[in-house]
Amino acid sequence: MRRLVTAPNLAIATLWADMLTQGGFPSTVQRAYASSIAGEVPPDQCLPEVWVTDESQFDAARTLLEQLRRAPHRHWVCPACHERVDGPFEQCWNCGGAMPR
Structure with a gap:
């Protein structure tokens, strides 16, 4: 170890x-x-x-x-519910929609 x-x-x-x-x-x-x-x-x-x-x-x-x-910091808008998502997330916290590619 x-x-x-x-x-x-x-x-x-x-x-x-x-x-x-x-x-x-x-x-x-x-x-x-x-x-x-x-x-x-x-x-x-x-x-x-x-x-x-x-x-x-x-x-x-x-x-x-x-x-x-050192996860990448992302800022994107969910195409399904238009929620602003900020951070290393690839899924919308509000509706579960995927980050646009």
Whole structure:
């Protein structure tokens, strides 16, 4: 196992580990509950970490995580309901319509 990244909180660490695992890179969250010892040790050493199970997949997992963290920002108008959609979304939150290609 090899540490891939330190996350700002447990929710983000879990999300990143799940996305990596779903992408074919088995990952785990370590130090999930270490925040309770902050103050006794430096706070930056109590943050949760995402670890890749197979070290040979480390570089590919890092590349995938960077792509996932930098999702393209889009601004479009739904052709079905004319709702303005802003962010990395490809589906209208209002009616479920697909982003025009």
